[in-house]
Amino acid sequence: MFEAKSVSRSDIERHIYGTYIYLRVGMGVIAVAFPVLLYAWGAAHGIPLADSMSAYYWETLEKGSPVRVWFIGGLFAIGACLFLYQGFTKGENYALNLAGLLAIGVAYFPMEWNCGSNCKSFSMHGFCAVSMFVCLAYVTWVRSKDTLSHIKDAVLKNRYANAYNAISIVMLAAPIAAALLLVVFQQKGAYAFFLEASGIWAFAAFWFTKTAELRSSSLDAPAVPPNP
Secondary structure, X not given: OXXXXXXXXXXXXXXXXXXXXXXXXXXXXXXXXXXXXXXXXHHHOOOOOOOOHHHHHXXXXXXXXXXXXXXXXXXXXXXXXXXXXXXXXXXXXXXXXXXXXXXXHHHHOOOOOOOHHHOOOOOHHHHHHHHHHXXXXXXXXXXXXXXXXXXXXXXXXXXXXXXXXXXXXXXXXXXXXXXXXXXXOOOOOHHHHHHHHHHXXXXXXXXXXXXXXXHHOOOOOOOOOOOO
């Protein structure tokens, strides 16, 4: 029962590949659930839909900010996964590491609250959030193409490239539009929340798409077949 068991190279490879598959899919699932969980948990405590996801850090102080733990926990989880994930190139890996640190920065530096005209012109929270999406957009627009050469089907390769381009545009444009609505135009309402959610869901779509792409090219499978 407690004797050491010899593990073959093929079994080790399958476990390594499986770990990366679960890590990518896990990031996608966390990202899909993140905005939904913030809203649902807030609604369960009588909190209406906030103007932005960042507002859930403070909503609502008289009730002890019940959603804060999910907001911080979700960002820390995504940040840790991004930092631990090994990119296929140095450029991708550096960008993912930086994005992971910035995600933690978004949680660590909360947005200013009820400051009115006294709000600072520079927000560390906003800087971390926008910079994180810039890093992720770089990964999806540029570095995501690094593995496409392994797909032999030209039509399928082009389909994945177009998907990555579309994801990159949404991932970058959505949070910038949300920031403009909140900071420049001072627009309150659900628009910014759903724009931010769109950026998060584009992030999720990237990891699901990347997993499908790697499976299409057999890069997500061990080179040595498992023992029968």
